[in-house]
Amino acid sequence: MEGRTIRPLLKRLRQLRLRRGLTQEAFAEQAGFSYKYYQAVEAGRKRDLRLSTLERLAQAHGLEVWQLLRDE
Numbered sequence: 001m002e003g004r005t006i007r008p009l010l011k012r013l014r015q016l017r018l019r020r021g022l023t024q025e026a027f028a029e030q031a032g033f034s035y036k037y038y039q040a041v042e043a044g045r046k047r048d049l050r051l052s053t054l055e056r057l058a059q060a061h062g063l064e065v066w067q068l069l070r071d072e
Helices: 003-019 024-031 035-043 051-060 065-069
Strands: none
Touching: 003 035, 003 065, 024 035, 024 051, 051 065
């Protein structure tokens, strides 16, 4: 993903997780990711996210992918 897309996504992932009062570890477990993988995603070390990953992230927050990617 390009910088103009990934930065807002990472910010949104963190905001959504914190609004729900979840740690990275708790959210990763809920979404079906390993803690280390999700930690790398949120930190921006995993920049090439698959559509299936975006779908799992969105679903774990009760959203569609387009809602996850939109800028608030």
